[in-house]
Amino acid sequence: MRILITGGAGFIGSNVADAFVGSAHEVLVVDDLSSGKEENVPKAARLERRDIRDPGLGAVVAAFRPDVLCHHAAQIDVRKSVADPGFDAEVNVVATLRLLEHCRGAGTRRVLFASTGGAIYGEQDFFPANEAHPERPVSPYGCAKLAVERYLHYYAVQYGFRAACLRYANVYGPRQNAHGEAGVVAIFANRLLSGETPVINGDGEQTRDFVFVGDVVRANVLALEHDLVGAYNVGTGVETSVNRLYDAIVRAAGLSTQATHAPGKPGEQLRSCLDSALLERKTGFRPKTTLDDGIRRTVEYFRKASR
Numbered sequence: 001m002r003i004l005i006t007g008g009a010g011f012i013g014s015n016v017a018d019a020f021v022g023s024a025h026e027v028l029v030v031d032d033l034s035s036g037k038e039e040n041v042p043k044a045a046r047l048e049r050r051d052i053r054d055p056g057l058g059a060v061v062a063a064f065r066p067d068v069l070c071h072h073a074a075q076i077d078v079r080k081s082v083a084d085p086g087f088d089a090e091v092n093v094v095a096t097l098r099l100l101e102h103c104r105g106a107g108t109r110r111v112l113f114a115s116t117g118g119a120i121y122g123e124q125d126f127f128p129a130n131e132a133h134p135e136r137p138v139s140p141y142g143c144a145k146l147a148v149e150r151y152l153h154y155y156a157v158q159y160g161f162r163a164a165c166l167r168y169a170n171v172y173g174p175r176q177n178a179h180g181e182a183g184v185v186a187i188f189a190n191r192l193l194s195g196e197t198p199v200i201n202g203d204g205e206q207t208r209d210f211v212f213v214g215d216v217v218r219a220n221v222l223a224l225e226h227d228l229v230g231a232y233n234v235g236t237g238v239e240t241s242v243n244r245l246y247d248a249i250v251r252a253a254g255l256s257t258q259a260t261h262a263p264g265k266p267g268e269q270l271r272s273c274l275d276s277a278l279l280e281r282k283t284g285f286r287p288k289t290t291l292d293d294g295i296r297r298t299v300e301y302f303r304k305a306s307r
Contacts, residue, residue: 002026004066004108006052006099007073008045009036011176011183012114012168012213016070018042019217028064030057031073035177053095061102068110068224069103071096078119078141079265085140092144093151100155109161110227112220113152116145117167117233118208118272128209128237128275131167131230138269149231156229164228166219169235169274173213173294174301184242185210185295188249189302192257202264204243209235209273212289212297222283235274236287248292252299 003020007013008029014036021027027045030052041047048060052073074092075081081088103111119142121129137143148165155161176183178190191198211234219234246259279285289297 001067002028002064003068003070004028004030004061004064004103005045005070005072006030007036007071007114009033009038009040009047010072011036011173012171012216013070013072014040014042014175015173015213015217016072016220017045019221020070021045023221028060028066030060037175040175052099053091057099058102058105061099061106061108065106066103066108068112069099069108070112070220071099072114074114075141078139081139081141081144088140089144092141093147096148097151100151104155104159104161109159110224111152111161111163112223113148113163113165115149115165115167115231116142117169117235117274118269120146120167121272123269124271124273127239127271128235128273129233130275131233131278162227162229164223165231166216166223167231167233167274168216169209169211169233169272171213171216172210173298176213176298178302185245185249185298186302188246188259189253189299190306192249192253192255193299193302193306197257198246198259199262200242200246200259201262202268204246204259204261205241206264206268207239207241207271207273208245209238210240210245210291210294211235211287212294215287215289218288219279219285222279222285226283228282232279232282233274233276234279234285235276236291237273237275238291239271239273240291245291245295248295249299252292252296253303
């Protein structure tokens with residue numbers, strides 16, 4: 001199949017691109033390289049360096065005529081979405097709608113959409129949250145992702161699109177950006193290996209569901225193979241505190257550096273954890289990577305990158 005991967009030079013998108021190329025699909029990566037890296041793109045894939053807001057993207061899509069759109073390009077910084085909700089909507093909603101229109105015109109009907117679990121559910125009523133949990137986003141980022149899910153339902157009803165919305169937990173692993181607001185594992189690992197002292201916001205007892213990127217890649221592959229439609233959580237079902245996470249990173253790095261604590265961020269969720277039982281029932285998906293093993297592999301990646 002011909003698969004168009006937006007954000008395919010970035011952290012998650014490039015790992016997904018590797019898997020699809022490895023399965024002998026024809027892959028076109030669209031990425032403006034604002035945070036992604038050209039070296040992340042598999043050699044067998046073609047790279048089109050372009051912002052998804054670029055009006056010229058329509059001609060690129062029309063020429064490639066993808067069978068599948070795998071949409072990972074996004075404004076991913078929750079804090080930035082709060083500071084500038086208009087920009088967040090411009091990238092995450094308006095540009096996505098234009099992209100869907102380009103794909104509709106090119107005959108594309110299959111979509112894999114990188115959505116979000118924690119940001120869509122907001123403060124959870126129960127743990128782990130399944131897909132029946134009320135959707136109460138408390139950030140423009142979460143609102144935008146939920147809006148695209150609703151638009152994809154419209155495209156399904158109106159044009160016969162078949163879309164799988166994969167609601168990721170907190171994804172970590174090799175190639176994660178260590179210099180942005182997102183990606184606490186990468187930020188901690190990079191600072192520790194650089195001899196800096198990491199900062200934990202708040203008391204560190206806030207929890208997240210940390211899922212390794214390799215498991216997220218497998219979820220994308222299975223979603224395509226099983227022709228999934230609808231929203232599916234992609235997580236581990238395990239809550240991990242930031243303090244516990246930090247301890248695991250320190251051990252993997254072979255260090256004993258103590259983190260410092262800063263005031264908590266206003267509006268930050270206290271707990272987040274996802275139930276992926278629905279995805280398991282549909283595809284057999286189960287996360288295979290333990291936190292300690294995933295952290296070890298991630299720290300090793302940043303250690304090699306720093307040499």
